[in-house]
Amino acid sequence: MSAPADLFLRACRKEPVPRPPVWLMRQAGRYLPEYREIRRRVDFMTLCTTPDLAAEVTVQPVDRLGVDAAILFSDLLVPAPAMGLTLSFVPGPVIDPPVRTRAAVDALESYEPEEDLPHVYETIRILRRALDGRVPLIGFGGAPFTLAAYLVEGEGSRAFGHWKRMIFAEPHLADALLDTLVVSQTAYLVAQARAGAQAIQLFDTWAGLLPAADFRRFALDPARRVIQAVRAAGVPVIYFALDAAHAWSAIRDCGADVVGVDWRSSLEDAGAALGSGYALQGNLDPCVLLSDPDTVRRRTREMLETARGAAGYVANLGHGILPDTPVECAAAFVAAVKGWSG
Amino acid sequence: MSAPADLFLRACRKEPVPRPPVWLMRQAGRYLPEYREIRRRVDFMTLCTTPDLAAEVTVQPVDRLGVDAAILFSDLLVPAPAMGLTLSFVPGPVIDPPVRTRAAVDALESYEPEEDLPHVYETIRILRRALDGRVPLIGFGGAPFTLAAYLVEGEGSRAFGHWKRMIFAEPHLADALLDTLVVSQTAYLVAQARAGAQAIQLFDTWAGLLPAADFRRFALDPARRVIQAVRAAGVPVIYFALDAAHAWSAIRDCGADVVGVDWRSSLEDAGAALGSGYALQGNLDPCVLLSDPDTVRRRTREMLETARGAAGYVANLGHGILPDTPVECAAAFVAAVKGWSG
Numbered sequence: 001m002s003a004p005a006d007l008f009l010r011a012c013r014k015e016p017v018p019r020p021p022v023w024l025m026r027q028a029g030r031y032l033p034e035y036r037e038i039r040r041r042v043d044f045m046t047l048c049t050t051p052d053l054a055a056e057v058t059v060q061p062v063d064r065l066g067v068d069a070a071i072l073f074s075d076l077l078v079p080a081p082a083m084g085l086t087l088s089f090v091p092g093p094v095i096d097p098p099v100r101t102r103a104a105v106d107a108l109e110s111y112e113p114e115e116d117l118p119h120v121y122e123t124i125r126i127l128r129r130a131l132d133g134r135v136p137l138i139g140f141g142g143a144p145f146t147l148a149a150y151l152v153e154g155e156g157s158r159a160f161g162h163w164k165r166m167i168f169a170e171p172h173l174a175d176a177l178l179d180t181l182v183v184s185q186t187a188y189l190v191a192q193a194r195a196g197a198q199a200i201q202l203f204d205t206w207a208g209l210l211p212a213a214d215f216r217r218f219a220l221d222p223a224r225r226v227i228q229a230v231r232a233a234g235v236p237v238i239y240f241a242l243d244a245a246h247a248w249s250a251i252r253d254c255g256a257d258v259v260g261v262d263w264r265s266s267l268e269d270a271g272a273a274l275g276s277g278y279a280l281q282g283n284l285d286p287c288v289l290l291s292d293p294d295t296v297r298r299r300t301r302e303m304l305e306t307a308r309g310a311a312g313y314v315a316n317l318g319h320g321i322l323p324d325t326p327v328e329c330a331a332a333f334v335a336a337v338k339g340w341s342g
Numbered sequence: 343m344s345a346p347a348d349l350f351l352r353a354c355r356k357e358p359v360p361r362p363p364v365w366l367m368r369q370a371g372r373y374l375p376e377y378r379e380i381r382r383r384v385d386f387m388t389l390c391t392t393p394d395l396a397a398e399v400t401v402q403p404v405d406r407l408g409v410d411a412a413i414l415f416s417d418l419l420v421p422a423p424a425m426g427l428t429l430s431f432v433p434g435p436v437i438d439p440p441v442r443t444r445a446a447v448d449a450l451e452s453y454e455p456e457e458d459l460p461h462v463y464e465t466i467r468i469l470r471r472a473l474d475g476r477v478p479l480i481g482f483g484g485a486p487f488t489l490a491a492y493l494v495e496g497e498g499s500r501a502f503g504h505w506k507r508m509i510f511a512e513p514h515l516a517d518a519l520l521d522t523l524v525v526s527q528t529a530y531l532v533a534q535a536r537a538g539a540q541a542i543q544l545f546d547t548w549a550g551l552l553p554a555a556d557f558r559r560f561a562l563d564p565a566r567r568v569i570q571a572v573r574a575a576g577v578p579v580i581y582f583a584l585d586a587a588h589a590w591s592a593i594r595d596c597g598a599d600v601v602g603v604d605w606r607s608s609l610e611d612a613g614a615a616l617g618s619g620y621a622l623q624g625n626l627d628p629c630v631l632l633s634d635p636d637t638v639r640r641r642t643r644e645m646l647e648t649a650r651g652a653a654g655y656v657a658n659l660g661h662g663i664l665p666d667t668p669v670e671c672a673a674a675f676v677a678a679v680k681g682w683s684g
Contacts, residue, residue: 161664164629169637211627211660212608213644245588246606264588266554285553287506295511302555318553322503 003338008069009136012199012236012257014279014312020304021068022337023138024330025240026320027061028073031327034060044089048075051122058127062135064327065334069136069199072124072192076142076203077150079188082116084109085151098154100162105177110184113191120188121195128196139197141189143204143239144181144222151177160209167210167218178222186229193233200230201238202256208243215247220254227256238281242319248273263287263318267306279312284333286317289325293332300336308342345680350411350478354541354578354599356621356654362646363410364679365480366672367582368662369403370415373669376402386431390417393464400469404477406669407676411478411541414466414534418484418545419492421530424458426451427493440496442504447519452526455533462530463537470538481539483531485546485581486523486564493519502551509552509560520564528571535575542572543580544598550585557589562596569598580623584661590615605629605660609648621654626675628659631667635674642678650684 004010008021029035035057039047047053058073077093084107088094099105114121127137142150150156152163167174189200207219219241227237240260241251251259252274261270261282271280288299300315307313315337321330346352350363371377377399380389389395400415419435426449430436441447456463469479484492492498494505509516531542549561561583569579582602583593593601594616603612603624613622630641642657649655657679663672 159629159664161629161632161666164627165632168627168630168641169633208606211605212611213648243585243606246608246611263553264550264585266588269554269588285506285510287501287503288510290503290507291511299510306555322501324503 003068005133005135008314009198009236011312011314012238012279019340019342020307020313020315020337022315022334023067023069023071024061024065024317024321024333027065027067027071027330028057029321030323031321031325031330032060032064033327034064044075044091045087048073048078049119051119051126054119054123055126055130058123059130062131065331066338067135067334069138070127070131071138071201072120072127072140072197074120074123074140076147076205078120079111079117079141079147079184080151082109082111082113083184092156093150094155095151096154098162099151099177100166102173102176105173105180108180113188114195117188121191124192124195124197136198137196138199138201138238139189139192140201140203141185141192143202143207143219143241144178144185144226145210145219146204146206147181147185148174148177149206149209160206164209167214174218178218182222182225186226189226189230190233193230193235197235199236199238201240201260202226202230204239204241204244207241208247210247212246212250215244216250220247220250224253224255227254231255231257240281245269258312258314260316261318267303267310271310276311279314280307280310281314281316283316283318286319286322286325289317289321289329289333291329293328296329296332297336300333301340304337304340304342345410347475347477350656351540351578353654353656354580354621361682361684362649362655362657362679364657364676365409365411365413366403366407366659366663366675369407369409369413369672370399371663372665373663373667373672374402374406375669376406386417386433387429390415390420391461393461393468396461396465397468397472400465401472404473407673408680409477409676411480412469412473413480413543414462414469414482414539416462416465416482418489418547420462421453421459421483421489421526422493424451424453424455425526434498435492436497437493438496440504441493441519442508444515444518447515447522450522455530456537459530463533466534466537466539478540479538480541480543480580481531481534482543482545483527483534485544485549485561485583486520486527486568487552487561488546488548489523489527490516490519491548491551502548506551509556516560520560524564524567528568531568531572532575535572535577539577541578541580543582543602544568544572546581546583546586549583550589552589554588554592557586558592562589562592566595566597569596573597573599582623587611600654600656602658603660609645609652613652618653621656622649622652623656623658625658625660628661628664628667631659631663631671631675633671635670638671638674639678642675643682646679646682646684
């Protein structure tokens with residue numbers, strides 16, 4: 001079924017569309033043999049920071065699966081070195097030393113995105129030429145809470161105890177760190193829009209770790225400030241807080257164009273809690289794609305049924321695609337959305 | 343402040359109490375020096391299966407912190423060997439080979455709890471004598487969904503992809519496994535009540551991984567069947583599903599006496615979603631106890647304020663206490679509840 005090239009952007013803006021657009025979080029990644037082939041030659045950090053290569057893997061799922069949007073190949077921690085931090089991937093991101101004191105927060109460097117992270121913007125420019133209007137390009141970055149979680153913890157964690165200890169015991173220090181990240185992430189993402197990204201997704205992967213009573217101050221408010229500034233640059237913004245069903249009443253005030261819903265909540269419940277102001281994106285359980293094409297098609301159709309009431313709707317997974325996903329299951333997901341007649 | 347020895351049981355049954363009772367999930371554990379001292383001598387599995395030692399560590403937090411209930415020292419996977427499975431701790435639980443096929447499900451052995459796991463019941467009898475009415479003894483076990491998650495996955499996991507693949511692609515096989523576990527966990531827990539456990543907590547640690555649409559069939563219904571049978575044995579039951587704010591409408595039908603609330607949801611939101619039929623248990627963020635006694639006291643008082651409306655209420659953490667918690671913070675939590683004047 002042919003569809004307009006701007007299907008995704010129209011759905012983000014809740015304009016009428018002939019069918020829902022579809023893309024997959026982490027659609028460029030290890031489940032694709034052509035991605036693994038490149039990763040045999042270069043490490044993850046090199047891939048992120050080498051424009052020709054980052055652009056190549058960004059386009060791979062567009063060619064292979066026929067998704068309706070490309071998303072910049074990058075990582076939430078890519079801006080860390082520009083802030084004076086030491087970043088490595090082993091294979092998860094590590095910040096060493098981590099940012100745990102007033103002195104460490106004060107020492108974070110401000111930077112000029114285009115000057116200090118030129119590879120990000122060069123990748124975007126290459127991609128706009130390479131995609132040539134075929135599908136829109138999504139840029140992305142971490143919401144302040146989630147970026148702070150990595151900076152304070154120094155690495156991924158189940159409980160993020162260092163970061164949460166700071167929030168509970170030194171809330172004003174946490175505020176100061178978040179304020180710094182609001183400024184830097186705004187600049188980082190506005191520059192992506194100026195370089196050619198046609199939408200921005202703000203990932204708040206760890207926001208769901210916050211108790212409901214703390215969500216507004218430490219996750220929602222910082223995210224909202226970034227969202228407002230990026231929207232003012234003229235592109236739609238998707239806010240995706242993972243595991244945040246306890247905080248829908250706060251997220252209702254995020255001010256984005258689209259709210260991402262993880263696989264836990266039903267799209268009806270999320271839509272009811274968020275009101276009619278937002279398009280929704282999501283939310284097939286990525287584990288469904290570990291099964292078989294028939295199961296994927298059935299569960300995708302069920303998801304599309306539940307999305308019917310959404311004012312705008314972008315079909316996606318409810319979290320990133322898993323590395324051991326069979327490509328045929330990813331393809332079945334995309335085909336099921338594109339073939340849906342409602 | 344002195345309080346009746348059955349404060350905890352009265353709160354579970356929503357009877358009037360002079361103050362909320364308090365205990366901590368995983369209150370016997372690595373944060374206590376006297377526990378670490380014993381663990382220097384014996385490994386985890388030996389500790390779980392040696393009645394005198396398991397009873398000793400069960401009583402440690404009662405002596406040290408003055409909590410209002412003791413909870414049997416054990417592990418969710420303790421019944422696995424009686425089902426013919428090979429269990430080890432490295433340090434997390436490992437089931438090798440895991441249970442992934444119809445043949446493996448059919449091969450699970452039924453067992454007689456008192457005959458095949460005598461150490462569990464001997465520990466309970468020792469504890470009832472040792473506690474001598476000071477505080478009630480809570481027994482516990484895994485809900486069928488969560489036990490199945492470990493059996494199919496073979497170990498802890500972030501996504502539990504093997505188990506969820508079975509649910510999505512072979513739902514009838516998942517049902518069969520859950521049916522088997524409903525029967526065995528019912529026998530295992532009813533026997534705990536008969537041996538002297540005065541309440542039972544059913545842990546559904548991984549239920550929150552399920553999409554809302556699947557929660558009722560694969561988590562709630564099996565748990566409800568176990569809960570019903572254990573309550574018929576005359577003891578109150580606490581159902582604790584972690585990370586399940588998207589599934590309150592299903593949990594509302596669990597039929598337990600008490601519903602545990604993790605640290606994410608506010609007690610008001612949980613209470614409103616669950617209706618007035620349940621006492622609530624929870625829900626201080628365990629990371630608050632990584633801070634300092636002043637912060638712990640402040641946050642505990644805030645939690646107690648939000649619990650005011652609960653028909654019955656048991657103060658607790660919103661998940662297990664973390665190993666690197668300072669003992670003085672655990673003590674401050676218990677003291678803040680016991681000293682609360684409302």
